[in-house]
Amino acid sequence: MIEVKDLYKTFDNKKMVLNGITETIHQGEKVVIIGPSGSGKSTFLRCLNLLEQPTKGNIFFKGVDITDPKTDINKLRQQMGMVFQHFNLFPHMSILENISFAPIKLKLQSKEQALENANKLLKRIGLSDKVKSYPNQLSGGQKQRVAIVRALAMNPSVMLFDEPTSALDPEMVGEVLELMKELAEDGMTMAVVTHEMGFAKEVANRVLFMDEGAIIEQGTPDEIFNHPTNQRTQDFLAKVL
Amino acid sequence: MEFINYLTEMFEKTFIRDDRYKLFLEGFKNTLVIAVFATLLGVVIGLIVAVVKVWYKQYPKNVLLKILNFIAEIYTTIIRGTPVVVQLMLSYFVIFAASDKAVLVGIIAFSFNSGAYVSEIIRAGINAVDKGQTEAGRSLGLSQSRTMISIVLPQAFKNILPALGNEFIAILKETSVIGYLGVVDLTKAGEMVRSRTADAFFCLIFVAAVYLVLVLGLSALFKKMEKRMSKSDRG
Numbered sequence: 077m078i079e080v081k082d083l084y085k086t087f088d089n090k091k092m093v094l095n096g097i098t099e100t101i102h103q104g105e106k107v108v109i110i111g112p113s114g115s116g117k118s119t120f121l122r123c124l125n126l127l128e129q130p131t132k133g134n135i136f137f138k139g140v141d142i143t144d145p146k147t148d149i150n151k152l153r154q155q156m157g158m159v160f161q162h163f164n165l166f167p168h169m170s171i172l173e174n175i176s177f178a179p180i181k182l183k184l185q186s187k188e189q190a191l192e193n194a195n196k197l198l199k200r201i202g203l204s205d206k207v208k209s210y211p212n213q214l215s216g217g218q219k220q221r222v223a224i225v226r227a228l229a230m231n232p233s234v235m236l237f238d239e240p241t242s243a244l245d246p247e248m249v250g251e252v253l254e255l256m257k258e259l260a261e262d263g264m265t266m267a268v269v270t271h272e273m274g275f276a277k278e279v280a281n282r283v284l285f286m287d288e289g290a291i292i293e294q295g296t297p298d299e300i301f302n303h304p305t306n307q308r309t310q311d312f313l314a315k316v317l
Numbered sequence: 318m319e320f321i322n323y324l325t326e327m328f329e330k331t332f333i334r335d336d337r338y339k340l341f342l343e344g345f346k347n348t349l350v351i352a353v354f355a356t357l358l359g360v361v362i363g364l365i366v367a368v369v370k371v372w373y374k375q376y377p378k379n380v381l382l383k384i385l386n387f388i389a390e391i392y393t394t395i396i397r398g399t400p401v402v403v404q405l406m407l408s409y410f411v412i413f414a415a416s417d418k419a420v421l422v423g424i425i426a427f428s429f430n431s432g433a434y435v436s437e438i439i440r441a442g443i444n445a446v447d448k449g450q451t452e453a454g455r456s457l458g459l460s461q462s463r464t465m466i467s468i469v470l471p472q473a474f475k476n477i478l479p480a481l482g483n484e485f486i487a488i489l490k491e492t493s494v495i496g497y498l499g500v501v502d503l504t505k506a507g508e509m510v511r512s513r514t515a516d517a518f519f520c521l522i523f524v525a526a527v528y529l530v531l532v533l534g535l536s537a538l539f540k541k542m543e544k545r546m547s548k549s550d551r552g
Binding site: 125127150151152153154156157158160162164165166167168177178181182223226227230 | 447449450452453454455456457458459460463467468471472475
């Protein structure tokens with residue numbers, strides 16, 4: 077579904093963040109990306125929907141080269157949901173508006189359909205009573221779950237998660253991971269950058285270990301967590317597990 | 318008693334005699350018309366300039382933005398570097414020398430003057446909105462301009478409302494220099510009546526009081542708007 081070919085990213089200060097990544101994420105796959113901070117894993121994820129402009133290389137989404145300037149990136153982003161570390165709900169909109177705004181504005185659904193869908197999604201995450209609330213009235217875990225269904229409201233074919241639980245109080249991590257697991261079980265294609273090794277073990281089809289802008293090692297959770305072959309992977313896991 | 322006599326006499330002299338109240342009414346009308354239209358146009362100009370500057374910073378390689386940003390920089394530099402009276406006279410006697418519509422020229426000059434200051438206020442407001450808001454909007458497939466209009470600007474405006482209020486109050490008072498173009502605004506009306514009644518106290522205090530009431534009304538309006546827009550702050 078997503079094919080990354082020889083991806084390089086250098087920031088303005090000449091710092092090399094991504095150092096030639098070639099990787100494919102298949103339909104229905106749940107790929108979890110782990111690695112020390114500064115390893116480029118968030119940058120890699122953000123390149124996938126072009127929130128970061130790659131310096132070199134190509135990214136194909138459903139066979140379309142999204143790095144081609146002629147590609148309508150807005151159209152493609154509608155199919156790639158993204159969840160951020162800091163939720164990024166729109167504070168001036170109610171929860172219902174947060175979820176239904178983009179589908180209505182982009183005319184993907186009629187207003188009635190979009191509102192009905194938003195209500196359905198809120199019901200699914202048990203927040204029906206928050207329809208008229210504003211983001212500031214929600215807990216961190218609730219905000220992130222709303223952010224997830226806001227992305228789902230676009231009916232994306234892939235979901236990108238950028239450290240979705242890193243900004244949460246520990247007691248709220250569970251509810252967010254639970255929702256992500258449900259998504260995984262529903263067959264959603266997912267790419268997740270996270271420090272939650274438990275989630276990686278349980279949900280991932282494939283774990284990528286990144287360091288210094290490159291994918292150093294990858295495999296099934298069992299291979300990565302129980303039989304890592306690379307020294308750096310071993311060092312990293314020794315620290316976090 | 319003497320003071321009351323003075324007041325009644327001056328009231329008659331200032332407003333009634335020769336229908337002088339009509340002068341004040343015309344002045345009041347012109348002041349309001351110029352202030353309101355200059356404010357509105359100033360916001361439009363300021364908004365465009367601010368967005369150009371912000372987008373240029375995000376996309377420094379875009380040639381069109383580069384040119385627009387260059388124009389915007391020259392514009393703000395000149396406007397902020399010269400007195401508004403000089404701008405006003407340049408507009409009327411040089412740029413629009415062929416026109417005798419002093420009120421209209423005044424509106425244009427004040428708009429462009431205000432736009433330069435408003436653009437800086439709006440730019441600061443846009444920059445204060447978390448970058449994640451833009452990213453969230455874009456990641457949902459919203460276009461750059463749609464994200465700016467529906468996601469960033471509403472939040473920016475909420476934050477800059479007090480500063481905008483100050484700017485509007487400043488414009489209202491600055492219009493008092495339109496008399497340089499021979500337009501009868503509130504100040505000019507007061508000045509004309511003063512020279513006829515030969516009493517500065519009464520009519521100038523009156524003029525000052527009218528400005529004060531207008532400013533108080535404007536501040537009250539902005540307080541109300543702030544309160545309305547803070548509904549999403551409730552924690």
